[in-house]
Amino acid sequence: MTHGRFISYLRVSTDRQGRSGLGLEAQRAAVTDYLNGGAWTLIAEVVEIESGAKSDRPELDRALALCRAHRAILVVAKLDRLARDAHFLLGLHKAGVDFLACDMPSANRMTVGIMAVVAEEERRMISARTKAALAAAKARGRVLGGFRGRAGTGDDTxxxxxxxxxxxxxxxxxxxxxxxxxxxxxxxxxxxxxxxxxxxxxxxxxxxxxxxxxxxxxxxxxxxxxxx
Structure with a gap:
């Protein structure tokens, strides 16, 4: 039976998913289903809409700060979905905040520390392969780069x-x-x-x-x- 105070952290990768609720409802349901049946309080739900390629996680930082402020436990729906997100795992490992993964309740800080090292190495290897492929394409005479976007408008501002x-x-x-x-x-x-x-x-x-x-x-x- 689950007891205590919790801050839930939900993450989707695109703005479209965030607006539609795609992915969020499943994560929210997983958290609720896991916690139900105990004496618990969900203090806040924090939603991150970020590309997996970006390393900054402002909402994760806010969720961890709320956990510290409330002496609450961070709860995520699926740790395996974030297993390749080295920034998330390292932040969780170093935060000094207790956490709970609904799909991996036995996970602890040592677990995510090991997962973070593996994720970082995978990211390094992918980056090295990409750079090697680009260098080979350039050596073959292929022109790299191109249109990078457009100037911002008043509506953009x-x-x-x-x-x-x-x-x-x-x-x-x-x-x-x-x-x-x-x-x-x-x-x-x-x-x-x-x-x-x-x-x-x-x-x-x-x-x-x-x-x-x-x-x-x-x-x-x-x-x-x-x-x-």
């Missing part, structure tokens, strides 16, 4: 700004439960909340660990706008 706004709102919403726990009646001062958030190692919007009264005020203002 507006969409990028909207995406940043959406991400900021989502982060503020994820931090709302922590703020409510630290200040249930809304009377704590900005300085007191800044000290409390810093003490719990909750990262700021820029990823820093030191909160300021101004940052707390901005978080409160964003949450107030979101509730209107």
């Amino acid at each position: 507006a969409r990028a700004r909207a995406a940043l706004q959406c991400n900021a709102d989502a982060r503020a919403t994820a931090l709302a439960p922590i703020l409510e726990r630290l200040d249930p009646d809304g009377t704590a001062s900005l300085h007191a909340l800044a000290r409390a958030l810093t003490a719990e190692n909750v990262p700021t919007a820029r990823g820093h660990s030191l909160w300021t009264p101004v940052a707390v005020a901005r978080l409160r203002a964003r949450l107030a706008l979101a509730s209107q």
